[in-house]
Amino acid sequence: MAGLGMRKSRNFINRIISSSQIHQSLGVLEHIHSASSHRTHLSKFPTKIPTWGGPAALSSSRRFESTEAEKQAECMTDIGDDNQMLDFPGGRIAFTSSMRFIPESPEERIRCYRVIDEEGRPLMDSGLTKISEEVAVKMYTGMVTLQVLDTVFYEAQRQGRISFYVTTIGEEAINIASAAALTMDDLVFPQYREPGVLLWRGFTLQEFANQCFGNKADYGKGRQMPIHYGSNKLNYFTVSSTIATQLPPAVGAAYSLKMDKQDACAVTYFGDGGSSEGDFHAALNFAAVMEAPVIFICRNNGWAISTPTSDQFRSDGVAIRGQAYGVKSIRVDGNDALAMYNTVRAAREMAIGEQKPVLIEAMTYRVGHHSTSDDSTKYRPANEIEWWRMQKDPVNRLRKWIERNGWWSSEAESELRIDVRKQLLDAIQVAERVEKPPIADLFTDVYDVPPSNLREQEKLLRETIERHPRDYPEDVPL
Amino acid sequence: MASALRRLGSAAARRGLSTACEDTKKSLFQLPQAGGKSSNLCSAINQALHIALESDPRSYLFGEDVSFGGVFRCTTGLADRYGKSRVFNTPLCEQGIVGFGIGLAAMGNRAIAEIQFADYIFPAFDQIVNEASKFRYRSGNQFNCGGLTIRAPYGAVGHGGHYHSQSPEAFFCHVPGIKVVIPRSPRQAKGLLLSCIRDPNPVVFFEPKWLYRQAIEEVPEEDYMLPLSEAEVIREGSDITVVGWGAQLSIMEQACAGAEKEGISCELIDLKTLIPWDKETVEASVRKTGRLLISHEAPVTGGFGAEISASIVERCFLRLEAPVARICGLDTPFPLVFEPFYMPTKNKILDAIKATVNY
Helix, strand or coil: CCHHHHHHHHHHHHHHHHHHHHHHHHCCCCCCCCCCHHHHHHHHHCCCCCCCCCHHCCCCCCCCCCHHHHCCCCCCCCCCCCCCEECCCCCCCCCCCCCCCCCCCCCCCCCCCEEECCCCCCCCCCCCCCCCCHHHHHHHHHHHHHHHHHHHHHHHHHCCCCCCCCCCCHHHHHHHHHHHHCCCCCCCCCCCCCCHHHHHHCCHHHHHHHHHCCCCCCCCCCCCCCCCEEECCEEECCCCCCCCCCCHHHHHHHHHHHHHHCCCEEEEECCHHHCCCHHHHHHHHEEEEHHHEEEEEEEECCCCEEEHHHHHCCCCCCCCCCCHHHHEEEEECCHHHHHHHHHHHHHHHHHHHCCCCCCEECCCCCCCCCCCCCCHCCCHHHHHHHHHHHHHHHHHHHHHHHCCCCCCCHHHHHHHHHHHHHHHHHHHHHCCCCCCCCHHHHHHCCCCCCCCCHHHHHHHHHHHHHHHHCCCCCCCCC | CCHHHHHHHHHHHHCCCCCCCCCHHHHHHCCCCCCCCEEEHHHHHHHHHHHHHHHHHCCCEEEEECCCCCCCCCCCHHHHCCCCEEEEEEEHHHHHHHHHHHHHHHCCCCCEECCHHHHCCCCHHHHHHHHHHHHHCCCCCCCCCCEEEEEEECCCCCCCCCCCCCHHHHCCCCCCCCCECCCCCCCHEEEEEEHHHHHCCEEEEEEEHHHHHHHHEEEECCCCCCCCCEEEEEECCCCCCEEECCCCHHHHHHHHHHHHHHHCCEECCCCCEEECCCCHHHHHHHHHCCCCCEEEEECCCCHHHHHHHHHHHHHHHHHHCCCCCCEEEECCCCCCHHHHHHHCCCCHHHHHHHHHHHC
């Protein structure tokens, strides 16, 4: 891309040579002076000459410089216009006499970075960072744990033991590998399909179970539906069901880290559907303008409930929008844990080192239904789901790579799965037995202290419960 | 890991609302006795913002055009004094402004977000309703964004038409988890704004823009706060209780003075905080007078006057000697040419006072 920018610059300067004398006589126009300072121009101007479709020239989010207004042109000319520039309020822009619309999409779709193929074979020049056996095995273990967690909780929902569940099947690599590339000081503003990040940070299976059962050990005090996890200790802001509303707050938190000169960034997750929300656009633009160290991770899994991406947007996905906001962006194979790990690590270094946002579009597929309230075979072919589940499974792919390295075995595999399943069944049994949060928790935390209307309503409610105890669940302590 | 946990510990501690002013909070919580410099409401807001930024290094002020002083000049001089990293412009995007403020507040900062006109707050409604107001509750008090204060000029100004005149307070009064505060005068504005900024809950603070230059009174120069959720009886009386907030109080005051000439004694109450509101003060007054009139600029249907009316009827039914009267804006969009017709004017109020007393 740099090559393209360079080529354009040379053409540009050739045109200048042919007409520079005429133009100098105009005086009022700010233009490139002469061919004698080629070197300066080549290094200076590529960032200022629009190279449509070529990200190199605009990939920097630096502010475009502007010179004083009195130098601005008032007159028009019928001679070639391609070497003239004008200080618009946002900076200097070159004119052109050829009317050319920017195409709606680039000639080639943005490529998807990956490190290993489906067979777990490393690809040439992929920049495979040295991932230690310890980290690799821990990532794999996390991905398997997440798979088993999903299976067991999904079954628990089907048995009517919990009211609702959302699986992460197919997106285990995005969850675990992105978490592995961060540090515990980085703040996570999740959507709802990233429990793996919390798992990686040390949220215990019991803590997951407590939330899903809404018992009194749930940090959210039973107020939210299952899977709305949150942990202050683990810097994981509480999940809400709304789409993309976590994005603008992530930018504000990142700005706070910046002001405090912390060696940390904010990281926020969302889906392809979320990229259509106003909050996505607000957050990207704010992050760019505020130069906030925040990483936006889009899980482009192809489906927003039943809406395919073809009904969601006509852009080449999500990554391409970064440039329009002045945000560095990349598309990565979200089913390649190593690519995901490399990408997030690099993004983190940029976000903190340069104090700027980064947008990552992780390509994947939502193998599970949207939630337990959804049957996705009603709107997409079962064989498509099956193909992604069998052929493109990110867990299997990482397993092949660690097995190739001699770090994993079938014995370890079955031992792990049996062990996690047992732990989970135990956790569920425990969570089920823990009593529900007390009725007082209904009224606290609306404000820092309950105001008089809530105190009055609590009193009235308690009196009603006394009169009609059978109207209310028995397992909520009074 | 141990060191990581220590770092986490310090990060978690930091996330509590910064307490730079907590020690002095008690003594500050009163309106100093008369005195101070003659200031308009705009200048009183500016003073409060100065004090907020001065007294807490973790406070930030931002919004559209805030950097050069704001379209109403309320933020004049603040960017120069406290730096562009603490007082700054934002893109023209209300959901971004409030969302950004929520994240900033969640990290233990005082985030003072300006929405240029209350008419433009609606893109931020989702952030206020689904993020700010539930941030503490949904996390079981693990997180909060209590340091957030959203300032927005509201109300009629004589020539504002649909989009520079609205009073959208009732929408926000339906949202548990936030507070809604509206001052009536410069002294009130300064003390209440400082309370809102330092309150550990997210607050929407509507500023009566008609009074920015019109209302002038002596404003104490020092740092002081006025309590939230406490109404104030600003005129004692025995025949009828008249309740309002913000700019409307000066119109109501004129109506009360007019009624007095006709031998009717009005008790005028400034609610100040709309949620959670001070029902007890209004109730006590109505128990004394037996009559209630509420007045606000916002359309009458679904306005906060309806809530006050219902609550007082619940509590004072047998004591009431007349139906509760509501003199409010009409149920139309705010009209330009017809503004004098739309408004709950002095004589509309005075007529209703007389009708209620003579019921």
